[in-house]
Structures are given as structure tokens and as C-alpha cells.
Amino acid sequence: MRAIIIGAGIAGLATALRLHQIGWDTLIVERAPARRGGGYAVTFGGIGYDAAERMGILPDLRAKSFETTELVYHKGDGSRRFALDRATIAATTGARSITILRGDLEAVLYDAVRDHATIRFGTTLTAVAQDEQAVRVTLSDGTIETADLLIGADGLHSATRALLFGPEEDFLLDLDHRVAVFMLEQRPAAIAPGATGTLSSRGRTAAVISVGDDRNVAFFGYRADHALPDEDVTTQLERIYGDLGWVIPEALAGLERADSVYFDTISQVVAPSWSSGRVVLLGDAAWCVTLFAGYGSSLAVGGADRLGTELAAHPGDIPGALHAWEAVVRPEAERKQRLGRRVKGVYAPANPLLLWLSLLPLRLATLPPVRRYMTRRFIKG
Ligand SMILES: Cc1cc2nc3c(=O)[nH]c(=O)nc-3n(C[C@H](O)[C@H](O)[C@H](O)COP(=O)(O)OP(=O)(O)OC[C@H]3O[C@@H](n4cnc5c(N)ncnc54)[C@H](O)[C@@H]3O)c2cc1C
Structure with missing residues (x-):
């Protein structure tokens, strides 16, 4: 059996690894x-963590994961609101969960699959035709490939979805926020090694995350419910965050030297069906839950694992396998989408009272009795 997978992100690589494992x-x-x-x-936790364990990549993921030593919340003027220490952070995330750089998760999957799959970089999908026997795919390098299954794992703005299911605007639900993320060459002195500093003020959140090995991530997430001009990321971040102090000016200065910048709207993908004959969407292309749900990579790896399980359980019946798979994964994806839509309202509140209320559960988590309860409930089981 042969599959063509569009996209070598977390979803695509995890799918290739799982399909290799079923032959x-x-x-x-x-x-x-x-x-x-x-x-x-x-x-990275939940069904992704369980799947990674079954697929044999958990030790490598754990080796690349990092622990945040302190999570410090700041006010708009940069002064400290409150902080969570290592034990409290661990109690809020639970034992079967790790924190890892997206690129490191992708690298572990790539290393696990590189000798078992052919990867063609710098190539896209241009046309698809299918019948009862096979799916035929035309690629941008002019080649035509035939397979039993085509998997669109090409992310939020999936070309596979646009070609086979319809235009992007039919599927994207804009959650009225934008996000920009990039690596910083240097850790700002105000961020301790291993710590995360975060600031929320009038509809804007910013964070600098020290992720180990002297690598640091700058994160900006802000409300975009009023029309924002169409401008490049540097101009937009300067306009929105330019009045703030703390480490923000240093992080913004790092934007100029960043290798690559992730800059996009925060949007969910709501698709009534994830498959059509021998074509299936997987990962953000099918169900993007957004960073508000904090579960997209876990769902991508968990969804890939389940796809392999259902394909193995339905030999010779691809549409049957795809329907069985969707029935298992959809409830979990929809649950996380509902969570993402709820978080939208409290993620970067414009109103100071709402901001205070949204931080209250975290403040409570710093109290020893609450932390002891959470440790018993989430870590010791
Ligand atoms: C700021 C932020 C924070 C997040 N935090 C979390 C978190 O805490 N926990 C969590 O679980 N998830 C989180 N996520 C979500 C998570 O990163 C994604 O859900 C996950 O990476 C799955 O992505 P994917 O592989 O489906 O798509 P992508 O990562 O978008 O990969 C798609 C791949 O397809 C390629 N591609 C695109 N178009 C084409 C084309 N036409 N032809 C060929 N290739 C193509 C792209 O280059 C890319 O390699 C976060 C996301 C963001 C943006």
C-alpha cells in the first residue's frame, strides 16, 4: 500500500511514521x-503523548523537552504581578505531558521517519484525480504519482483542502486575534535561564520563553477584532506593542535578525467531513484548534496514530477506514475547538477586570493547599 502525504510538518511526518509501522x-x-x-x-500531552509512547518516539521527545523553572506574569509597566514556580507549573500541566519546541518535535519525527519515507522538498500539489482503484496526483515538478491514499497534512492554509473540498473561506473561522512568533538570538537579561516572562495589557499579550540550550522564543498574540491595516509584521508589532517597556523593545529589535517569523491570524478550521474517497485531511488542515486550545500537535500525532490503526483494521477498504477514523478523532477535535473558542474571550482581555479574573485560577494555583490538591489530582493520579 502506498500513501502520498502533502506537508512535512508534525502531522505529515507522524502519519508517515505510523504508516511505515503498518507496512x-x-x-x-x-x-x-x-x-x-x-x-x-x-x-504535548493527551492522545499525542499516548501515541508517541506507542510509536516509540517518547524517549527522544522527552530528551528534547524542557522544564520551565519559573513563569512570571508582568503588568503593562513591566512590574511583576505574580509567578508560578516549577512545582506549580508541573501541577498545572500533569505528569503525562511535556513542553517542547515545535521544531524539536518535528525533528524527532523527521529522524524517526527519514530512512523509511521519500521526502520531496520544494514541491507542491497541483492536481488530483481519483477512482475506485487509486488516486493520481500531479506535482509542481511535473511528475505524476499514483497511490492508494492521498493525505493533506499541509496545515491551516491547506492547498489539498482548497483543491478537493473548496475555497479556504468556506472552512476558516477567524477568532479575531493575530500571532507572531520568532526565535531571539539572545536572551534578554530580564528573563532568567529556563524562565518564561509574560505580559498582558489592553488586548495584547507578549512573552519571552527561554527553552534551554540558550534558545529563546519571542511570542506576540493580540486582539484583531477591529480591522487592522494590511502591513508587514515589523510595522504591525511596532504599532501595537511600541508603547510598552520591559523586554518588549529588545524582543522587537530581535525581529530584524530572526531567521523566520510565524505571523498569521488565529483561525480554526471547521470542516463537515475530513475525507472524500481516497483523500483525507489530517492535522491543522482538517481541524485546526488554534493555540488557544494548546493541543494542535498532540491532536496531529494522536490523529496520525489512529489513522494507522484504522487503516490496518480495514484492509482493502480505504473509505471505511477513513470513516471509522473520523468517528474516533472528531469528538476530541471538536471538544478542543470548543475550548479554543472559550479561551478566545479571556486570552488577551482589553478590560483590566476581565484580565484580573482570567489570571485568578493561576494565582490560586500558587497557594500551597491548591497546589497540593492539583498535584494529587493530576500528577499522582
Ligand atoms: C503560536 C502557536 C502555539 C501553539 N502551541 C501549541 C501547544 O501548546 N500545544 C499543541 O499541541 N499545539 C500547539 N500549536 C499548534 C501546533 O503547532 C499545530 O497544530 C501542529 O504543529 C500541527 O500542524 P500541522 O502539521 O497540521 O501543520 P503545519 O505545522 O502548518 O505543517 C504543514 C506543513 O505543510 C507544508 N505545506 C503547506 N502548504 C503546502 C503545499 N501546498 N504543498 C506542500 N507542502 C505544504 C508546510 O510547509 C508545513 O511543513 C501552536 C500553534 C501556534 C501557531
Whole structure:
């Protein structure tokens, strides 16, 4: 059996690894000229963590994960509101969960799959035709490839979805925020090694995350419910964050030297069906839950694992396997989408009272009795 996978992100690489484990050949088609690195820090747990354990990559993921030593919340003027220490952070995330740089998670998957899949970089999908026997795919390098299954794992702005399911505007639900993330060359002196500093003020959140090995991520997430001009990331961040002090000027200065910048709207993908015949969408292309839910990479790896399980359980019946798979994964994805939509309202509140209330659960978590309860409930089980 053979699959063509569009996209070598977390979803695409995890799918290739899982399909290799059930004896399939895979061709991965990636638009970028080479493997991408960097990214932001993600919390990886739930069905993704369980899947990573089954797929045999958990030890490598744990080796690349990092622990935040202190999470410090700041006011708009840069002064300290309150902080969570290592034990409290661990109690809020639970034992079967790690924090890892997105690029490191992708690198572990890439290393696990690189000898078992063909990866064609700098290539995209241009046309698809399918019948009862196979799916035929035309690629931008002019080649035509035939497979049993085509998997669109090409992210939020999926070209596979646009070609086979319809235009992007039919699927994207804009959650009225924007995000910009990039790596900093240097850790600002005000951020201790291993610590995360975060500031929220009048509809704007910013954070600098020290992720180990002297790597640091700058994160900006802000409300965009009033029309924002169409401008480049530097101009927009300067306009929105330019009045703030603390480490913000230093982080903004780092933007100029950043290798790559992730800059996008925060949008969910709401698709009534994830498959059509021998074509299936997986990962953000199918169900993007957004960073508000903090679960996209976990769902991508968990969804890839389940796809392999259902394909193995339905030999010779691809549509049957895809329907069974969707029935298992959709409830979890929709639950996380609902969570993401709830978080939207409190993520970067414009109103100071709402901001105070949204931080209250974290403040309470710093109280020893609450922390002891959470440790018993989430860590010791
Ligand atoms: C700021 C931020 C914070 C986040 N935090 C968390 C978190 O804490 N926990 C968590 O679990 N998740 C988190 N996520 C979500 C998580 O990163 C994604 O859900 C996850 O990476 C799955 O992505 P994917 O592989 O489906 O898509 P992507 O990562 O977008 O990968 C798609 C791949 O397809 C390629 N591609 C695109 N178009 C084409 C094309 N036409 N042809 C060929 N290739 C193409 C791209 O180059 C890319 O390599 C966060 C996301 C953001 C933005």
C-alpha cells in the first residue's frame, strides 16, 4: 500500500511514521525547500503523548523537552504581578505531558521517519484525480504519482483542502486575534535561564520563553477584532506593542535578525467531513484548534496514530477506514475547538477586570493547599 502525504510538518511526518509501522510506503511532498526548524514552545500531552509512547518516539521527545523553572506574569509597566514556580507549573500541566519546541518535535519525527519515507522538498500539489482503484496526483515538478491514499497534512492554509473540498473561506473561522512568533538570538537579561516572562495589557499579550540550550522564543498574540491595516509584521508589532517597556523593545529589535517569523491570524478550521474517497485531511488542515486550545500537535500525532490503526483494521477498504477514523478523532477535535473558542474571550482581555479574573485560577494555583490538591489530582493520579 502506498500513501502520498502533502506537508512535512508534525502531522505529515507522524502519519508517515505510523504508516511505515503498518507496512505502507509513503512519499512526502513538502513546499519548503528544506526542513524547517525553530517555532514556538508547545505543550504535548493527551492522545499525542499516548501515541508517541506507542510509536516509540517518547524517549527522544522527552530528551528534547524542557522544564520551565519559573513563569512570571508582568503588568503593562513591566512590574511583576505574580509567578508560578516549577512545582506549580508541573501541577498545572500533569505528569503525562511535556513542553517542547515545535521544531524539536518535528525533528524527532523527521529522524524517526527519514530512512523509511521519500521526502520531496520544494514541491507542491497541483492536481488530483481519483477512482475506485487509486488516486493520481500531479506535482509542481511535473511528475505524476499514483497511490492508494492521498493525505493533506499541509496545515491551516491547506492547498489539498482548497483543491478537493473548496475555497479556504468556506472552512476558516477567524477568532479575531493575530500571532507572531520568532526565535531571539539572545536572551534578554530580564528573563532568567529556563524562565518564561509574560505580559498582558489592553488586548495584547507578549512573552519571552527561554527553552534551554540558550534558545529563546519571542511570542506576540493580540486582539484583531477591529480591522487592522494590511502591513508587514515589523510595522504591525511596532504599532501595537511600541508603547510598552520591559523586554518588549529588545524582543522587537530581535525581529530584524530572526531567521523566520510565524505571523498569521488565529483561525480554526471547521470542516463537515475530513475525507472524500481516497483523500483525507489530517492535522491543522482538517481541524485546526488554534493555540488557544494548546493541543494542535498532540491532536496531529494522536490523529496520525489512529489513522494507522484504522487503516490496518480495514484492509482493502480505504473509505471505511477513513470513516471509522473520523468517528474516533472528531469528538476530541471538536471538544478542543470548543475550548479554543472559550479561551478566545479571556486570552488577551482589553478590560483590566476581565484580565484580573482570567489570571485568578493561576494565582490560586500558587497557594500551597491548591497546589497540593492539583498535584494529587493530576500528577499522582
Ligand atoms: C503560536 C502557536 C502555539 C501553539 N502551541 C501549541 C501547544 O501548546 N500545544 C499543541 O499541541 N499545539 C500547539 N500549536 C499548534 C501546533 O503547532 C499545530 O497544530 C501542529 O504543529 C500541527 O500542524 P500541522 O502539521 O497540521 O501543520 P503545519 O505545522 O502548518 O505543517 C504543514 C506543513 O505543510 C507544508 N505545506 C503547506 N502548504 C503546502 C503545499 N501546498 N504543498 C506542500 N507542502 C505544504 C508546510 O510547509 C508545513 O511543513 C501552536 C500553534 C501556534 C501557531
